[in-house]
Amino acid sequence: MEGIKITKEVDARGSFCPGPLMEMIRLIRSAQVGDVVAVISADEGTKKDLPAWIKKAKHELIAEEPVEGGATRFICRKLH
Amino acid sequence: MAKNILILGGGTGGSIVANILARSLSPQEATITVITASPQHIYQPYQLYIPFGYQDPRKIARSERSLLHRRVALVVDPVEALDIKNQTVVCRSHKSYPYDYLVIATGSTVDEQQIPGFKEGADHFYTPEAAFVLYEKLQNFNGGTIVVGIGGLPYKCPVAPIEFTFMLEEFLTKKAIRQQSEIIYTFPLNDVFNIKTAADYIKADFDKRNIKTELFFNLSEIHPEKKIAESIEGTELSYDLLVMTPPHKGATFLRGHEIADADGWVQTDRHSLKVAQLENVWSLGDTTNLPISKAGSTAHFQAPVIAKQICAAIRKETVDPEKVKYNGHVACFIESGYGKATMLDFDYEHPPQPPPPTEFIHFQKLALNKFYWYLIPKALI
Structure with missing residues (x-):
């Protein structure tokens, strides 16, 4: 994502739900408002649960980028 | 010369490994020492029963010494440091203990400080003392909103909050205050x-018993003065009684250690249970970073895998990693209330298929509670 600086990223490939979601929650807990954080996951359940959590928590899902090997990078901005 | 085996932790996992090794290895082959923080061994599943008055908190512990084979030396001295390079453990007394083989079974502890307001605002049943305080509150409870939940992942005995919820619903019904009470x-x-x-089975039962749910609720703060529990998702729940599983962490000396993460969960191979690719260090039970249940049952099925590898290493025998490996087996009872229980039995490859709750499974659970002392830590089954 051009112009967007990811403050912190966790590669959660190899861990299954809820691992990647918990990584995102941990990142958001420790981030400052406005920070952009990312989690990479190849887990199928995460593809549904992670965006759903971001929506429920009222943060911004900036992008879901495909990553080599069939994984996805979930990029999220902390809004509050 | 006899090899020196150190086992850190005198809970279910540490005790089983020690007792299997003591029966398998001769004194010429190994000395076996358990180093633990407490002289007592608590049967933690009993803590679930204390809040409802079904179990006396003074009767859930026994002497760890009485559970260990006579060849196992017991040191009661909390571990303060682990030096992997020099193969040494240092305890609070400043005594140091060298090892040839190390098993880390120090388990998990509750950390109420992680959540602002937790200590003042929440109750739980993860220590005998806290469970007894909750017993007194439930005795005096005359209706209102009880919020039950989890203060952080991972936590010990994943089904315990569900069991508590089922048992709470029965408790309120029998006390004739269910109509005036809401369970969330x-x-x-x-x-x-x-x-x-x-989850499918649990949700169906919750619906049947009018137990409400609030999902995606990651506890961030408790406001005891307003009696509100707040989540990082922005949800606020009012409560009259709040029963929250506290956040858990690994042993203090492991937090941020080179073989563990910041919370003290030890990097463990999911099959061999070896730690951080070291050839002479293993970990089991709550201590590991494995994404499986933190429960005595897990440690029970892991312990023989570690003991076999240590015996083979001492005897310089080759182990077929396909034959001596942990397959993720966990078996947990779920108390469903009204004298019935069901069971989760699963491994890495096979998810659980819980049968309908029955009185027979409940009696199996009660039997395990009674016979635990004679069978499990002593590694007789």
């Missing part, structure tokens, strides 16, 4: 449990 069960994920097959 919260969970950090988008379902009531993190294993889909079990």
